[in-house]
Amino acid sequence: MILRVRPESEEPIYRQLASQFIMGMAGGELRPGEALASVRQLAAELGINMHTVAKVYQFLRQEGYLVNNRQKGVTVAADMPPADDVFRERLGAQLSHAVAEAALRGMSRQECLEECAKAYDDIRKE
Numbered sequence: 092m093i094l095r096v097r098p099e100s101e102e103p104i105y106r107q108l109a110s111q112f113i114m115g116m117a118g119g120e121l122r123p124g125e126a127l128a129s130v131r132q133l134a135a136e137l138g139i140n141m142h143t144v145a146k147v148y149q150f151l152r153q154e155g156y157l158v159n160n161r162q163k164g165v166t167v168a169a170d171m172p173p174a175d176d177v178f179r180e181r182l183g184a185q186l187s188h189a190v191a192e193a194a195l196r197g198m199s200r201q202e203c204l205e206e207c208a209k210a211y212d213d214i215r216k217e
Contacts (some may be wrong), residue, residue, distance in 0.1 A: 108143075112151055117215065118215070126160070126163040127165045148165055155171065
């Protein structure tokens with residue numbers, strides 16, 4: 092999986108990376124049990140601070156997407172966390188923000204639904 096960092100972006104680098112990892116897992120580019128680069132190695136490859144990569148890995152471990160493996164280092168979790176109430180609440184807040192922006196820009200309900208379906212299909216390659 093190729094990771095890209097855009098330092099000029101308003102989005103913090105750790106969020107950019109976390110998002111790319113999650114999208115890679117959802118799209119099948121990163122498979123359960125697959126070992127990831129070490130913090131030091133990934134930081135060197137991307138030309139960023141090791142603490143930034145460590146923060147990404149820590150966040151993804153806390154969310155249940157990554158696990159520490161004594162033999163392989165950090166790996167993609169075999170069992171992804173379920174869509175529990177906490178996740179659904181966070182997702183609802185994120186979607187509400189995106190829908191509010193779309194409404195302000197004149198998009199219809201149908202256009203919003205189509206964009207959401209397209210994004211889901213693009214990730215899941217359906």
